[in-house]
Amino acid sequence: MLFDPILHQSIRSKLVSMLISNKELPFKALKEALDVTDGNLSSHLSKLEKEEYISIEKTFEGKRPKTIVKIASKGREAFESYIEDLKQFIEEN
């Protein structure tokens, strides 16, 4: 039984977890909480968006660009399954 390869990665699982408990988060908040470089976060977000696990909304805060990230239903379901898989793995060990 293989774990979901999209979520079985330290940064992405934490990222998705944050989006589930927060409804929406800006790029900067994610970057700081996850302690990653801009480029690294950008590529993880692109990957999650491509898989439709999250949605990315580009807005403005005053005159500055602002990227708002939200969980998508597919991402929420995948995360729940992933947690169940982890639970089962732990129970077996």
Added chain:
Amino acid sequence: MLFDPILHQSIRSKLVSMLISNKELPFKALKEALDVTDGNLSSHLSKLEKEEYISIEKTFEGKRPKTIVKIASKGREAFESYIEDLKQFIEEN
């Protein structure tokens, strides 16, 4: 908090888990249980051995080569920590 990159991989975590509950296992049994190709298993074993998570013993069964794999103390400890990390992650979610 990042998960141990050696263990945070579907095949390797399952492999190490098998070694913890089995004391020792031959190459073939691992290959069949994990449902991987020879090459893939070989490289995962090499990686775990390089990290001293496992030990690999080359013996013979009759005239045929036989590779016996065992958990090493470092691997056992790392696995226990990894499980604790997973538990904590689950509790937070």
Added chain:
DNA sequence: TTTATATACTTTGTAATACAAAGTACTTTG
């Protein structure tokens, strides 16, 4: 008895990943 097939692996090649560095497009500040 050479030839083929099987066993038990390891090495090599390659596509995908994870990351930082560099780049883009502004905006603010000295």
Added chain:
DNA sequence: CAAAGTACTTTGTATTACAAAGTATATAAA
């Protein structure tokens, strides 16, 4: 208005994860 800052994305690269091909020996078939 030049320099520095903000908010990202794109590019380059080292590392992975995997299967295909290779190595070495053993057994079976012709």
